[in-house]
Amino acid sequence: MWGIAGSEVNGGDSTELTTDDAPKLSAIEGSKRLAAWTAVDRHVKSEHKVIGIGSGSTVPYVVERIVAQGREANKDRVFIPTGFQSKELIVKGNLLLGDVDQYPRIDVTVDGADEVDKDLNCIKGGGACHLREKVLAEAADTFIVVADYRKNSDILGTTYKAGVPIEVAPFAYAKVLQNLHAIGSPSAVLRMAQKKAGPVVSDNGNFIIDAPFPEEDMQDPYTLLTKLKMLTGVVEVGLFCHMAKAAYFGNQDGSITVRWLDGNREELSSLSSPMPVGDEKNPLDYANGNDVDVNELEPKA
Ligand SMILES: O=C[C@H](O)[C@H](O)[C@H](O)COP(=O)(O)O
CATH class of the missing domain: 3.40.50.1360 (Rossmann fold)
Known part of the structure; x- marks a missing residue:
């Protein structure tokens, strides 16, 4: 038996796997x-x-x-x-x-x-x-x-409902949000930090928008990706096609x-x-x- 000494990782449910070769985890x-x-x-x-x-x-x-x-x-x-x-x-x-x-x-x-x-x-x-x-x-x-x-x-968006993560240059976020609302994501929002007042700031110093799109868009993520990348101010889109x-x-x-x-x-x-x-x-x-x-x-x- 081996593994990470003393570490039982919390996973959000309490069911345990009980294999012999590994410590018990959710x-x-x-x-x-x-x-x-x-x-x-x-x-x-x-x-x-x-x-x-x-x-x-x-x-x-x-x-x-x-x-x-x-x-x-x-x-x-x-x-x-x-x-x-x-x-x-x-x-x-x-x-x-x-x-x-x-x-x-x-x-x-x-x-x-x-x-x-x-x-x-x-x-x-x-x-x-x-x-x-x-x-x-x-x-x-x-x-x-x-x-x-x-x-x-x-189909993407079936279980991950928060929307497509979009990294944007901070000064352009309001314009990009407006663009997203107009092209089919009316509930796109700026991602806010949990334990800090204000938005999440990425490791690159940018903001993140979460943009949910309807299933018809998510069925063709490559087309959606190309459309989103054309919006000026978008740094990168969290669709990996x-x-x-x-x-x-x-x-x-x-x-x-x-x-x-x-x-x-x-x-x-x-x-x-x-x-x-x-x-x-x-x-x-x-x-x-x-x-x-x-x-x-x-x-x-
Ligand atoms: O920005 C985060 C990354 O794309 C993660 O790889 C993604 O969120 C999945 O993370 P997890 O393994 O915690 O589900």
């Missing part, structure tokens, strides 16, 4: 971890030296599994963050930090998603990180999405659904290699005493 957190670990085992290979790390509550499990590959596997790798949170994960995991201006070509980027449709188009940006996330997804030879079962949809090679969804029963860009689908009954790759040591032993506690690394609301 069903949702267990699903995130299954997706993340399986994707890392299959796509973060020894020949991959430049690795993009996404943002959100699923990504700490990605970093956890990469750390578990061991010091030898990670010693000549560089990790590129998509924002403050993933930078912290990389640093606390004792992994080498780089940036995309040094490494504009990335071997593989692994990231979460707010929702994924039948064609692997994604809504991203629930954590306001989608500009950097899209740059790292586009810079990567392989872009892989990891999520729990709630994100697996046919035709980018992901595969999406991994952890399920409540401990299985994993993998959907591929070519339409193929796999149902895996469980994690293929439950122990850390090449070593049975607790992965946190590799962090030179800097334990990676995913509770600490969860994005703060």
Whole structure:
């Protein structure tokens, strides 16, 4: 038995997964971890030296599994963050930090998603990180999405109701809001901060608008994306179209659904290699005493 010492991650429900090889987590957190670990085992290979790390509550499990590959596997790798949170994960995991201006070509980027449709188009940006996330997804030879079962949809907007996250230059937000109201999103709003008066400010110093669109628009996210990108003042849109090679969804029963860009689908009954790759040591032993506690690394609301 191994895992993150002393960390039971709170996931919003209290059902527990009870596998022998892992600490007990809520069903949702267990699903995130299954997706993340399986994707890392299959796509973060020894020949991959430049690795993009996404943002959100699923990504700490990605970093956890990469750390578990061991010091030898990670010693000549560089990790590129998509924002403050993933930078912290990389640093606390004792992994080498780089940036995309040094490494504009990335071997593989692994990231979460707010929702994924039948064609692997994604809504991203629930954590306001989608500009950097899209740059790292586009810079990567392989872009892989990891999520729990709630994100697996046919049409975007089915479960993620907040709308399409749109990063805007602050001085242009009122004009862009007006544009959005006029083109089919009458309830588009500026995202406000929870524990600060005023709007959410992204890692790039910009504002975020959340723009819900009707199902007919969400059925063709690429057309919507091109329309939104034409609005002056829009920096980036949280619709990721035709980018992901595969999406991994952890399920409540401990299985994993993998959907591929070519339409193929796999149902895996469980994690293929439950122990850390090449070593049975607790992965946190590799962090030179800097334990990676995913509770600490969860994005703060
Ligand atoms: O801006 C945030 C990102 O796009 C996240 O990857 C997305 O919100 C999914 O996060 P989570 O894994 O917490 O559902």
